[in-house]
Amino acid sequence: MERIYLDHAATTPMHPRVIEKMIEVMNTNFGNPSSIHSFGREARHYIDNSRETLAKSIGAKENEIIFTSGGTEADNMALFGVAESLQHKGKHIITTQVEHHAVLHACQRLEKMGFEVTYLPVDETGEISLDVLQKALREDTILVSIMYGNNEVGTIQPIKGIGELLQSHQALFHSDAVQAYGIEEINVDGLQVDLLSVSAHKINGPKGTGFLYVRDKVKLVPRAYGGEQERKRRAGTENVAAIVGFQEAAKIASEDRLAKREIYQEFKKTLIEQLKEHDIEFSLNGMLEKSLPHVLNLSFPGTNVEAMLVNLDLAGIAVSSGSACTAGSIEPSHVLVAMYGKESDRLINSIRFSFGINTTEEQIIKTAEETARIVSRLKK
Structure with missing residues (x-):
């Protein structure tokens, strides 16, 4: 059968080219990317190349990409990182009722921490109303988190319209693009998003790796402390082979x-x-x-x-x-x-x-x- x-x-399923590339890296390089000797520099070179490819795939700068363990960590980093860094400006967050649980459960935790969250309704097609969003915005709104495309029913939200709406407001704009990346054309400047979450295993890459795009101006409070990896934004030795696999998967998706x-x-x-x-x-x-x-x-x-x-x-x-x-x-x-x-x-x-x-x-x-x-x- x-x-x-x-x-x-x-x-x-992982693409054969992704597997081949990862095995190549695992066979030839084991250095710590933070080490200054030749083994470390070779590992760092792999990461730098991957970061460049992935940044270009969404029209971002290389220094705006933070490697994570996947979409859930990227979503959590965006929500908690922004909430903690901007709480002096307000404690109101807006999201939708149809987000992935990585966003919804993070928002529920933030509510227990003293933040107020508005969960926007959707119509029978699964789409939010820009008018309802505009009415929900307040002076103390610091973050709007709305997914690009829904993982259950596929509905694409009016991301560009949301980005335009928020240009005259202090709130930062985060979008969970885990399900959309690799299949939709995404340009962070065109969409005017400030943060964007992506995961490799949705585009025939390895599980356990992803990235969070963070616009230059955005300040995030880290979720992990330790070394100075990812420009002090996400501590921990990078998973070089998985990151290279992610790069290859992104190349294949774009082809x-x-x-x-x-x-x-x-x-x-x-x-x-x-x-x-x-x-x-x-x-x-x-x-x-x-x-x-x-x-x-x-x-x-x-x-x-x-x-x-x-x-x-x-x-x-x-x-x-x-x-x-x-x-x-x-x-x-x-x-x-x-x-x-x-x-x-x-x-x-x-x-x-x-x-x-x-x-x-x-x-x-x-x-x-x-x-x-x-x-x-x-x-x-």
């Missing part, structure tokens, strides 16, 4: 980004058309336009998400019910709750399909056939 992986929004976008959008259309041909009742969560091309979230009335996931897995198809970080949780998706309310049936019957480099049209057709068969059986 062929196993079909359609959960690329959770994590992606065929537009082609991949078109392919993934076609996969969405094919899956939807095939399900319609099998006369299966379903609804789209989110929207096809203004959404990440590789994420498709569908509601299947009359089914149960747990039964769907188990049956699809038995058929060799890996999908999910939303964020991988809440796998095994009996709590309904906070994203779908924000979009449709606590009483909606969509909370218990929605599946996320997400595509990646190894996905084929044949797999999409097979997935539609198996999904239709399972839905028909479960509804009897």
Whole structure:
């Protein structure tokens, strides 16, 4: 039985070129990048090259990139770092109800520390209102944190509009771009964001590495203390091989980004058309336009998400019910709750399909056939 992986929004397989590059570094260099001898300088050279590549990928300067252990640390560094450094200007933070838990749980912790957080609502497509954001802004607002593209339903927020709105305000603008980086064209100056979080394992790079973009003017209080790595902003010996793997993954993502976008959008259309041909009742969560091309979230009335996931897995198809970080949780998706309310049936019957480099049209057709068969059986 062929196993079909359609959960690329959770994590992606490492690209062979990434693995090859990492092994090369691990075989030839073990120096500490902070050491001044030749072994250390070689390691530092790898990091400097990677930082340059990754900075260019978002239109940033090299000194604006802080390497982290991934998206969660980048989000936490942004929120706690800004909150502590700017608390003398105010203690109000704005985010949305549909953020990744790395942001939401950080905000909940900040509330316990005396900060006030406004959680913006979204409409049925998962998008915030710029008017509502503008009304939520206060004189003491110091940070606005709004994700670029949602990891569960794919909705892209009006990031450029938010950046423009905040130009006349003291609040800094952070965006969690973990799900969007590598598939969307991102330029930090064009978007007018001050901080941006990215993770390598979403773009066929290694797990355990990422970066936080921090605009030159922004002062962050560090979250880790020790050495003077990352210009004293993030202590700890750098993971050289993983950082080089991240660089290679970013290069690969940029090489065929537009082609991949078109392919993934076609996969969405094919899956939807095939399900319609099998006369299966379903609804789209989110929207096809203004959404990440590789994420498709569908509601299947009359089914149960747990039964769907188990049956699809038995058929060799890996999908999910939303964020991988809440796998095994009996709590309904906070994203779908924000979009449709606590009483909606969509909370218990929605599946996320997400595509990646190894996905084929044949797999999409097979997935539609198996999904239709399972839905028909479960509804009897």
